[in-house]
Amino acid sequence: AQHQLKVRSHLGRTTRDAQNINARIYAAPVIKEPTENSKSWFWYGSQKPPAWPLIHHQSLFRKGWDLGTIFWLSILVVLLPILIAFEVDNVGIRTITWAQTVWFMIDLVLQFFTTALDDTGHLIATHKDIAIAYLGSWFIIDVISAVPIEELFTGGGIRTTALGHGIKIFKLAKLTRLYKIASGQLVSKMQRRYQIKYSTLSVVKFLMVVLLGAHWLGCCFFTVSLESGCTQPYCSWIISYAADHNFYSPVDGQCFSDNCGEWTTGSRYLTSLYWAITTMSTIGYGDITPQNEAEQIFGLFSMLFGSITFAYGITNLCSIIYHFKQYEIEYEASFDRLFEYFERHNTPKDLRLRIQEFIFWKYKQDCVEYLGNTSIKTILRPLSSSLKNSLLVASSEQSFPSWEPWSKWAIFNLVPDDSFRQAIWSKMTPHTFAAGDIIYSNIASLNAIGDCLVYIARGSVAWSSSRVSAKLGKGSSFNDCHIVLGSARGDVKVGGHTHCLIYTLKREDVKSILRDWPKVGSIYSSFLRKKREKKQSDFILPNDKLLKGLAEDLLALKNDDDFKYTSPQSARIRRRVLDTKSTATEASTRSIERVSNVARIVSSDA
Numbered sequence: 156a157q158h159q160l161k162v163r164s165h166l167g168r169t170t171r172d173a174q175n176i177n178a179r180i181y182a183a184p185v186i187k188e189p190t191e192n193s194k195s196w197f198w199y200g201s202q203k204p205p206a207w208p209l210i211h212h213q214s215l216f217r218k219g220w221d222l223g224t225i226f227w228l229s230i231l232v233v234l235l236p237i238l239i240a241f242e243v244d245n246v247g248i249r250t251i252t253w254a255q256t257v258w259f260m261i262d263l264v265l266q267f268f269t270t271a272l273d274d275t276g277h278l279i280a281t282h283k284d285i286a287i288a289y290l291g292s293w294f295i296i297d298v299i300s301a302v303p304i305e306e307l308f309t310g311g312g313i314r315t316t317a318l319g320h321g322i323k324i325f326k327l328a329k330l331t332r333l334y335k336i337a338s339g340q341l342v343s344k345m346q347r348r349y350q351i352k353y354s355t356l357s358v359v360k361f362l363m364v365v366l367l368g369a370h371w372l373g374c375c376f377f378t379v380s381l382e383s384g385c386t387q388p389y390c391s392w393i394i395s396y397a398a399d400h401n402f403y404s405p406v407d408g409q410c411f412s413d414n415c416g417e418w419t420t421g422s423r424y425l426t427s428l429y430w431a432i433t434t435m436s437t438i439g440y441g442d443i444t445p446q447n448e449a450e451q452i453f454g455l456f457s458m459l460f461g462s463i464t465f466a467y468g469i470t471n472l473c474s475i476i477y478h479f480k481q482y483e484i485e486y487e488a489s490f491d492r493l494f495e496y497f498e499r500h501n502t503p504k505d506l507r508l509r510i511q512e513f514i515f516w517k518y519k520q521d522c523v524e525y526l527g528n529t530s531i532k533t534i535l536r537p538l539s540s541s542l543k544n545s546l547l548v549a550s551s552e553q554s555f556p557s558w559e560p561w562s563k564w565a566i567f568n569l570v571p572d573d574s575f576r577q578a579i580w581s582k583m584t585p586h587t588f589a590a591g592d593i594i595y596s597n598i599a600s601l602n603a604i605g606d607c608l609v610y611i612a613r614g615s616v617a618w619s620s621s622r623v624s625a626k627l628g629k630g631s632s633f634n635d636c637h638i639v640l641g642s643a644r645g646d647v648k649v650g651g652h653t654h655c656l657i658y659t660l661k662r663e664d665v666k667s668i669l670r671d672w673p674k675v676g677s678i679y680s681s682f683l684r685k686k687r688e689k690k691q692s693d694f695i696l697p698n699d700k701l702l703k704g705l706a707e708d709l710l711a712l713k714n715d716d717d718f719k720y721t722s723p724q725s726a727r728i729r730r731r732v733l734d735t736k737s738t739a740t741e742a743s744t745r746s747i748e749r750v751s752n753v754a755r756i757v758s759s760d761a
Contacts, residue, residue: 236374259301300332361468373427435461486518513589544577551580554612561630564702571713582664588651596648607659614655633694678708
């Protein structure tokens with residue numbers, strides 16, 4: 156009896172295991188994608204922070220704080236050389252300096268509570284690991300840039316003594332924080348967050364290097380002359396300029412004429428900036444020239460820096476501008492080539508205007524990537540297949556918006572499955588035709604359009620057969636019955652009524668897609684048979700009354716439990732599932748047979 160009880164228990168567990176296997180096979184996988192929690196300022200994603208206090212590096216607070224850090228770094232880069240060169244000291248400057256220092260000190264503390272990503276892309280979200288990672292990376296640089304070294308020595312004011320002139324060089328220690336920008340950490344973070352084009356970023360970088368380079372060179376040139384120790388005219392450029400323009404000497408306040416005026420800080424800065432730009436641009440008017448060896452050495456460095464910056468920057472700027480609006484430049488170049496062709500062949504003026512109008516219309520379409528010299532495959536090559544399909548679907552919303560009355564009845568907008576739309580648009584090919592062009596006819600099937608399912612995205616086409624003549628506008632489709640049901644097309648001719656943009660889907664692609672979605676194929680085929688029974692022509696207009704029934708049947712699939720398995724991806728999974736189910740069933744059957752044999756043996760022994 157005990158042996159039989161054990162056998163029954165084992166049989167029950169085996170049966171339950173087999174049922175669990177089948178349940179796991181048919182269970183739909185649920186993938187939870189992280190979404191931004193808009194209610195939290197300090198965290199990012201739907202999960203709660205693992206510890207408190209903790210700030211996610213992609214949270215709203217951190218984004219705003221990084222923007223503030225970039226703002227204060229910009230103030231530092233602009234203000235620091237002015238403080239060093241012209242010794243500006245007032246309440247506003249001291250307030251800005253201390254506010255900047257306090258911001259950097261707070262940022263130093265916040266870094267110990269901000270998450271980060273390690274080299275493998277995993278989130279560092281414990282205080283101990285964050286501190287170890289920060290101490291080994293940016294901690295020393297942030298400390299050097301945050302501590303007010305000069306204020307600790309001078310008591311917060313600008314000193315005109317020898318000690319003050321020597322100590323103010325410590326202000327340059329704040330520039331170590333700029334290494335974060337130079338290393339690309341903050342810039343790349345802003346570029347990813349706000350989707351800034353790399354060409355735009357390159358132009359901004361070049362302009363910033365030129366402007367900040369001129370700003371720093373001008374201030375440093377004034378500082379070199381001021382610290383050279385010269386007190387007489389023609390010993391340094393600032394003394395010579397002050398003497399020539401009847402200003403008091405900025406070194407010791409001497410007056411070299413009978414009537415002297417104050418050389419204001421703004422005028423000093425403007426004169427220094429003027430010299431820097433004329434030197435960097437290699438113009439060099441010669442009205443401000445170095446007067447001693449220190450100034451000559453600095454002038455040589457400035458000329459080298461300026462010439463290299465301008466030569467490198469302007470060369471890259473031309474390339475950036477070319478690639479910044481690549482399709483517009485291709486469009487203009489195609490016009491130039493056509494104009495040359497017109498001149499050589501004496502093309503009639505009315506034909507020139509028609510061609511020019513068509514090309515202008517063509518390059519204004521949203522599918523210009525397909526129609527230009529750059530292939531869409533080249534643009535999408537770095538992406539994975541799923542990302543390519545998702546991007547194509549997002550782009551298709553521009554051609555056939557699902558919310559517009561003229562396009563919401565298209566079958567790919569009616570099927571409640573994004574993967575179906577992906578499958579459709581990954582196979583779509585755009586074509587443009589001018590008014591009067593023959594798209595296809597029974598005599599000449601131009602561009603193999605006659606053997607494709609066609610959707611009209613822009614413009615209109617003229618449909619004519621032995622029975623019907625019609626104008627098909629945007630949102631219409633034709634060749635549906637011919638492609639899906641294999642119906643005879645008859646004597647049909649289709650041409651461009653206006654300039655038109657159409658998308659085509661090959662016969663074999665349509666058949667493949669409908670095989671992967673059998674329920675969609677069944678509903679769509681039934682809809683087309685109703686059209687054929689009513690002897691309607693082989694085209695579908697957006698206002699077709701039968702479309703409402705098609706829409707209701709397709710939208711009803713949303714509540715169909717089995718419909719989620721009718722996609723190309725799940726079709727492959729379904730085949731593997733069925734194989735796995737068969738293997739699991741066979742394994743459970745063999746296990747049950749073995750246990751049954753054991754039970755019979757035990758019973759016979761008993």
